[in-house]
Amino acid sequence: MSEREPLLQHERPLPAVGDDELNSNHKPGPMEISRSQRHGILAGIWVATFLTSLNTTVVATLLPSISSDFQRSNQASWLGTSYLLATCTFTPLYGRLCNVMGRRGANQTAVFFAGLGTLACGVSGNMETLILARFLGGLGGGGIFTTAAIITSDMYSIRSRGLTQGIASVFNGLGMGLGGPLGGVISDRFGWRWAFLMQLPLFLLSFMLTSVNLRYTTPGKGKSTKEVLKRIDYGGSATLLGAVLSFLVFLSNRYNNEKPWASGAVWLPLALSVVFLIAFVLFELLIAAEPMLAPYMLKEKIPVLVGISNYLVATCNFAVMYFFPMWFQTVKLTNASTAGLHLLPNSVSMSVGSMFAGWMMHRTGKYKMINLIFGTFPFAAAVLITLMREDSGPVQLWLSIIPLGFGNAVVLQTMLIALLAHLPNSAMAVGTGFAQVFRGMGQVSGVGVASAIFQYTLDRELRARIDGPDSSELIRSIRHSARLVASLPPETQRHARDSYAIALRAVFTMAASATFLAYIVRLPIPDKKLEHSPKKAAARTREGETTPPSVPETPLESDDDDERENGVSPLNSKRRPARRLSTYESSDGGMDLESDEIGGSARRKR
Structure with missing residues (x-):
């Protein structure tokens, strides 16, 4: 059987039934569906992925406009933290929901919540409603990424999955990169509400594409819905x-x-x-029963260090991403669309950094040296951003953020591989979830803590510069409406711009400190040779050599490939038993979270 042939062959012996009965009962598996159906599924999940990424960054340029309309600039950070809070705490549930509701049910549930939250954002009449709407959108946003990864795993072998996930990362990068500029342009021309409302047709398109195409099944027998639900944390x-x-x-x-x-x-x-x-x-x-924070990993050096690094890196990323456009709107006094464009180089560099890290690790089989070199980039970028002034040149204003996105993308990729390289195969999924919990908490902290530092510093600086009988009310107005800065009298405007510049500098200094600490934390993590071929590792084992318990697979070579070449389908392998946990279970078990061999258990059996 070749790599491109489906695992479930139509030519295999079938029960002796009539043609009509056969046609009515047989339903294609994920690798048996037609190319057009597969492309329709990918289009549906990638449209939703693009929108989720866009919603992560679109608010960064809308914050001054939204909070100024409601006179709540001091509460603007909740528009980011509420979305990230929902994503952080509810994303782990979607892996189990895929096995209870089926792939289509779980994905469309996520798309429904994300679309409903986006609609509610567009029609919100006050800041409190808008914050709740963002939380609702976050319920679906994280689930879209999780279900998209699982669906892709169903339809492609490990060898083909790497390329498919690479294309998916392009849509992710496009969303991240276009969120700021599109949000700013739409806000300047039509108002900030339309930045949300214009997304609704695309959410509907995603829902329709998966409704029509996401209809595959796989054979097997698995645990009941009740048993799966018990394992949700x-x-x-x-x-x-x-x-x-x-x-x-x-x-x-x-x-x-x-x-x-x-x-x-x-x-x-x-x-x-x-x-x-x-x-x-x-x-x-x-x-x-199945904790999202695996207890036994808290006792291991590598998972803990990777978790702390992920937390600090995410804190740095989101602190800069949410406050970088504000610097241009309140210090340089640019419009929202121009401020949003300054995020585009960061998003592009993140996509390039991810692909570069993957290519380098595949080429060299190592990750530590890449991390040591490019892990310094985010700190250098944060320092350059901290040193920005009103008279800084275009090179610093536009390009200083590029090393931040590139370096942090390399760090996140290499740290994930470092974690998986030190874990047994049965703990791959658990280890990934462990690292994601820390990363999610870092994203929330990056916005929440940075906002507290920003508001505290801004209030202190404004009170030091502005005095008079009505100074308290004026200071309150400046803090609650960032757009007010551009319309202030020259002297008062100068004080406000200087105060905003110092407050934002404090945020960027915090981000620089976070990424520097992350670099220090990663230093003790040892390097480990990444095997390119499990076949060679197996051959060395037969010759008497000892090999690590975990041999990380690359996108190009895997144990599945060995089984196919030997005429053994992973469906029938004793090492990877096929089980059906829902009507949309994975055919090769690659994302089977209920499997002790593939998904592993967050709580080890005693």
């Missing part, structure tokens, strides 16, 4: 949501709304965040 998701949300409320009330420490609105959410955090840790360690 409801308690972990709830306690993590409570811990992060309570901490964000504390930051908002203390630094954005300027409430004193003695206020119950400040100390109560801070105390609740500690209580929820303790409950989350205890639930993950002692109670959850």
